[in-house]
Amino acid sequence: MLMKREVHDFPSRDLFPGWRGHEPLAERLPQASVKLHDECPGLARAVAALPFARFEEADRVIGPVRKYNAPARRAAALADGLDPEVRPYWLCALLLSHVSRFEARFAETGLDGEFALHYRDHFHRILDQIDADPAFADLAQDSFLKDLWLARMVMIPAFAQVWWPHSGISAKAVLRAGSKAAAYVFLGCGGRKPFLEGHTHDPVARAYWNEAGWREALRLAALALPALPAARGVFGTAWFYDPQVREISPRIAFAQDLQVGKGALHIEIGSNEDAVRNATATSAERRNRYREGSYLPTDFAVIWSRRAIAAAYGA
Template sequence: MKRDETIADLAPLAARPDGAGSSRRALPPPDAIAALAREIESGLAACAPLSLGEHPIEAYLASFAELPAGSQYHAIPPAARATCRAIEAAGGAEAVEAYHRLVLLHLIMGVIARGPSAPMHLTPEALALLDVYLARVVADVAKPRKGFFRHGNDQFAKDFAVCRGRLLPCGVEVLDPLGGIPRRLVFKGRQGADHLRQAVTMARMAWRLGGTKAVWGLHFDRRQIQNFTAKGYADLYLRVADLLEANPEIHGISSGSWWHDPRVLEISPELSFIGTIPENGGAFLIRVGEDDRTTSDALRFAPQRTALHRLGKYRPCFYMLAWARRDVIAWAEAYRAGSVQRRIPVA
């Protein structure tokens, strides 16, 4: 199969980024993926002949399976870093990217053959979204962007994590089954009386959730910017509610970001749609603190927040939002019925 034919076969597969109405047929035929893999493998053999022989894909993936419990989705084990260094030494950065493209295809072929490996029961809509996401990954592999398929690029990290079942696409954000809520939050963010109030809120939150473990996390995917709207977040939370119904052992969901800071709602009310649903649906909000990354993210592409920060009138702060399963499900039922409750305890 010629390269142009491979791309022609695969390019249409990402035509429905929202996953609406998709099915297993959204995924490419295994023969097309196998042909693309052979093409990439041939190129890798030309620039780094021993890469696959000395660094089998199965062994590379096994190193990620051995990461400590609770590791972030973008964590890279030492063995995987060593593999990348060895391949780059043999064939340059292009060889590392070719290797990672093969890794993604290997994982997707596994999904087609054995089904998703996500540690949860998936709803039909979640399966449809996953299929469309994987189809888009295959299309991206067929038309690679230089510098994309490398560790350190968060978009590649998300794709890699979704392909190996570490994350689940849910629309504007991806769901992290190992998210959780760190107990150390009770000791962060406040002092004195404020610290005591935060400890009380943490205790109330833990009681409402039924514990701080078995809580899913959410992470924004910048490629879903077209769904970065009130409707996009309503759709997200409806899908999450359905997943919680299908997984009764999960206590709730969490989300951490500078945009959950109540101060942001005063400065940038146009972003209020992000937290409106959980905040009006019984979510808890915990102040975590300030750091350089939070400041950078909050000020990027934001002239008004940047100006206020320079004047000392705004200090970006990271907040953790936690929403109990019963409240998420109750919100979804009320939303579908046309009414919602309004309440938010803030520390």
């Protein structure tokens, strides 16, 4: 049975004034559906030709590990068969079909009842996006795929991060990091998969990617683990876990301070094009240092065992 708690037990409204987890969804859903059909007269025919259940069966998670950002080939082929003008509306309607069943299906996740509020917060944002521009719905876009997995209640909302529970840690990276890292992952965590992997979700980064949002993300990761008994722990890989970033961009050092030295393993992964692009995208200081050769953006991983994150951020 889901644990019931009073509203004041949830800090979200005080920490984040724009959070909408307590606002009902029921009235917004039919309005959003009507607008989609009004704007796209061919939508009903597309849904009849490609029922949502058929697409979902082709794109379901099979096995403990799967990439969230790689739709199954069969599912992608089914979507590609839709009229390109209609496809974004069909994908938005797919989101709505999941959100409309949220209240009835949330208990199936096994997650603590608090997560229902955090899903609802994301769903209000998704409805805003559908209303503003259905063209955002694109299977080639990372942001849309995260929203789809949120609507499916597979990806787990947690403010500064969304947690993907079907990830694994590279054995090569762990072994390269040495015996201490190998012992932590293979003995302390019990294996390298599956893990909850943290990802930044751009549509909410402005509101939630801050120290309070990160603290809540870690607390919610610990809160989610009892519903995921197979999970070995929690991890994330990013350029902002690089120790150099503490000196170059001290204002985001909290992402490390909340984790490194508190029971998590911290290992170097290496530099790559994604690390360079992500690290230099929003900071002139990091761009300039990279161009002059004094800074090479490098990915590091922070890895938590179940026991360690529960001790640091559990209830």
